[in-house]
Amino acid sequence: EVQLVESGGGLVKPGGSLRLSCAASGFIFSTYSMSWVRQAPGKGLEWVSSISRSSTYIYYADSVKGRFTISRDSAKNSLYLQMSTLRAEDTAVYYCARSLVAPDYTRTYWYFDLWGRGTLVTVSS
Amino acid sequence: EIVLTQSPGTLSLSPGERATLSCRASQTVSSSDLAWYQQKPGQAPRLLIYGASSRATGIPDRFSGSGSGTDFTLTISRLEPEDFAVYYCQQYGSSPWTFGQGTKVEIK
Numbered sequence: 001e002v003q004l005v006e007s008g009g010g011l012v013k014p015g016g017s018l019r020l021s022c023a024a025s026g027f028i029f030s031t032y033s034m035s036w037v038r039q040a041p042g043k044g045l046e047w048v049s050s051i052s053r054s055s056t057y058i059y060y061a062d063s064v065k066g067r068f069t070i071s072r073d074s075a076k077n078s079l080y081l082q083m084s085t086l087r088a089e090d091t092a093v094y095y096c097a098r099s100l101v102a103p104d105y106t107r108t109y110w111y112f113d114l115w116g117r118g119t120l121v122t123v124s125s
Numbered sequence: 126e127i128v129l130t131q132s133p134g135t136l137s138l139s140p141g142e143r144a145t146l147s148c149r150a151s152q153t154v155s156s157s158d159l160a161w162y163q164q165k166p167g168q169a170p171r172l173l174i175y176g177a178s179s180r181a182t183g184i185p186d187r188f189s190g191s192g193s194g195t196d197f198t199l200t201i202s203r204l205e206p207e208d209f210a211v212y213y214c215q216q217y218g219s220s221p222w223t224f225g226q227g228t229k230v231e232i233k
Contacts, residue, residue, distance in 0.1 A: 044224060044225075044226050044227045045162075045170065045213055045215075045224040047215075047222045047223065047224065050220075059220050061221050095170075099217075109158070110220075110222050111158075111160035111172065111175045111215060111217050112160075113172045113175070113182075114172075115169035115170055115171070116169065117168075117169055
């Protein structure tokens with residue numbers, strides 16, 4: 001089955017750190033670019049960070065730049081998000097999402113055709 | 126950053142009616158790099174449309190997308206009970222990728 005499964009969410013105090021993981025299965029992980037998208041309770045979707053299939057290109061939203069680090073391990077079919085200096089406004093469900101790469105590898109189409117079910121991160125004292 | 130503004134905020138319609146959702150961008154979206162998603166409560170978003178008008182795999186043909194430049198539209202030709210949900214547009218032509226604030230389609 002083609003799927004993404006996030007883990008690592010939980011309750012953390014302001015200023016703390018957390019590492020999210022996303023396990024991919026059912027497709028060739030190394031041929032896709034990947035992203036994290038979050039959704040605060042009762043709010044809309046917010047893109048957080050993206051990484052190209054070979055990790056050559058990495059992008060961050062201004063709201064997390066310098067605090068979050070995205071990475072991937074194709075040998076383990078996994079995507080990660082290291083989050084530090086967490087703030088109350090980082091409280092959200094964090095989704096892992098997949099993006100298609102053009103057949104000639106000239107670009108990634110950064111829409112999200114496959115999503116995980118999400119993992120909840122709560123930042124509170 | 127490209128800001129996407131969706132309208133209306135809420136659309137109250139009956140099953141069988143036509144739904145027209147708008148997404149307006151603050152700048153031209155390059156290459157029509159615009160997608161639409163559907164999200165139901167407690168679920169992850171689902172891709173409906175990419176490239177402004179291409180339906181994703183398995184999406185019924187009652188869903189259609191149109192537009193270019195700064196104005197885009199998602200149309201649901203005849204609402205089915207399972208279509209009542211929140212819909213988001215997203216541009217992916219230039220970083221940061223951005224989403225609209227969403228349109229809720231509710232049962233009238």
